[in-house]
Amino acid sequence: MFASTNIDDIFVLLGFFADPKFRTKQIVIGQYLGIGALYGISVIASFLVLVIPATYIGLLGFAPIYFGARRLWELWNGIETGDDPEDHEKASAGHGNIVAVTLVTIANGGDNISVYTPIFATRSVYDVLTIGCIFALLTAIWLGAAHSLVNHPTLGAPIRRHGHRIVPFVLIALGILILYEAGTATLLWH
Template sequence: MNLGIVGQAVGLFAVTNIDDVVVLALFFAQGAGRRHAARNITVGQYVGFAAIVAVAVTAAFGATFLPERVVPYLGLLPLAIGVRAAVRVWRHRGRGGQEEDERTGPGGPRLLEVAAVTFANGGDNIGVYVPVFATAGIVGMSSYVVVFLALLALWIAAGRYFATRPVVARALSRWGHLLLPMVLIGIGVVILVDGGAFGL
């Protein structure tokens, strides 16, 4: 594997996915103490990112399954999930300790929700990845994909690490249920506005 390509892949991944660490930390905080939450977050992140890479690879070969004008509307996914989470927070606003007791049961972030947020949040990355993949050739493209998937594990570990640091964990435990809907809604709005969806 060409070290130059590896270095470029590391830089490209870091620049295009830096905000994912924050979202992952919020997901891990939401899933703290819940069965299968870490698995759902990890698999969901990989499914969502694999979909981004798959679309970018096929587009690099000339097949466009996701027209450019559709990308801004991906913002509707995190927006809808964020609104749903906000409604859930509103409904449970007076439950206090009862909600904490339920944290040991199943629940937390759902696999498909994490995948949808990952895909929507990285939808604009497709436009960056396509020309890079197209000019890298098959070997270079394969190197990019391998490095991206390896770094994704590091990103997931970083999100979990931040969510479990005592100071961060306390803050997320207290405010995470409010921050997650706000972050998801914010991501959705930014994607829609930046892409000019609905004439914005």
């Protein structure tokens, strides 16, 4: 269930790991917060027998569009992406990166809620907790796989060299796809 609903997330993680603006710790924290939020919302929704309409979940598609557009603007204007860990003005940017990863993970996984909620609704509390532990383990595997690919001796160099240029377009396309697949575009036009 986790793999089928998060297969596209591996490409987003590749982009984050390839972007020198993001530190590994920020990506890991943001990913866990995002997956945790998706899990938590699904658990609450299953307990309340509340299924959030996909059109409203699709509004989360604006998060990757925003972050992609902002990153594209930074690239276009030649804004330096290298962060000096001793620069205290940029220290708060680390929190912004965590928030960016979290929001993109939630937006990318908004459809997961519609899959997880009915499954959680039909399981015992013990089963739901077990699934949560499995999700935590699989998130670590997902992060490890993406990090390994970016640092692979052969594949890593092109990913690192070009990944940060591709990420804005991937994020914008992901946001548009989320808006489209969730039917949010029709919600916005009416």
